[in-house]
Amino acid sequence: MSGLIPNGKQRFFDANGNPLAGGSVAFYQPGTLTPVDTYANQALTTVNPNPITLDASGEMIAWGPDSTSYRQQVFDSLGNLIWDQVTAIAGFANPMTAAGDLVVGTTGGAGAALHVGANG
DSSP, rough: OOOEEETTTTOOTTTTSOOOOOOOOEEEOSOOOOBBBOOOSSOOBBBBOSSEOOOTTSSSOOOOTTTOOEEEEEEEETOEEEEEEEEEOOSSOBBBBTTTTTEESSSSSEEEEEEEEEEO
16 A cells, blocks of 8 residues: 655745745655655656655645655755654554545445546
8 A cells, every 4th residue: 555655745845935836855764865766656657756756736646655754855946955853654554445435334345436526
């Protein structure tokens, strides 16, 4: 399974409250500067660049495996460090499937899929 890294899709802001357009977010093993992969999709098949450049709205998306910790560094467009924190993906499965189904009622069995906005 996979989950959004906390702040996985988030808008980052500068000290004046403006979107951090053109800034970047880098991911490392906690306590190091050893880069680690994040992914652009829930299936964890498309690796993001590291660091990820923030778009014009100051946003980016990052997925990673469950129960994973990251050192996350956020920089402005000039490369100045804004903040440096350790973040982690919770150790439980994401209830959403890649098809957009919400899996409900599981206690170790198959469960049921709730189709949201889908026909059939």
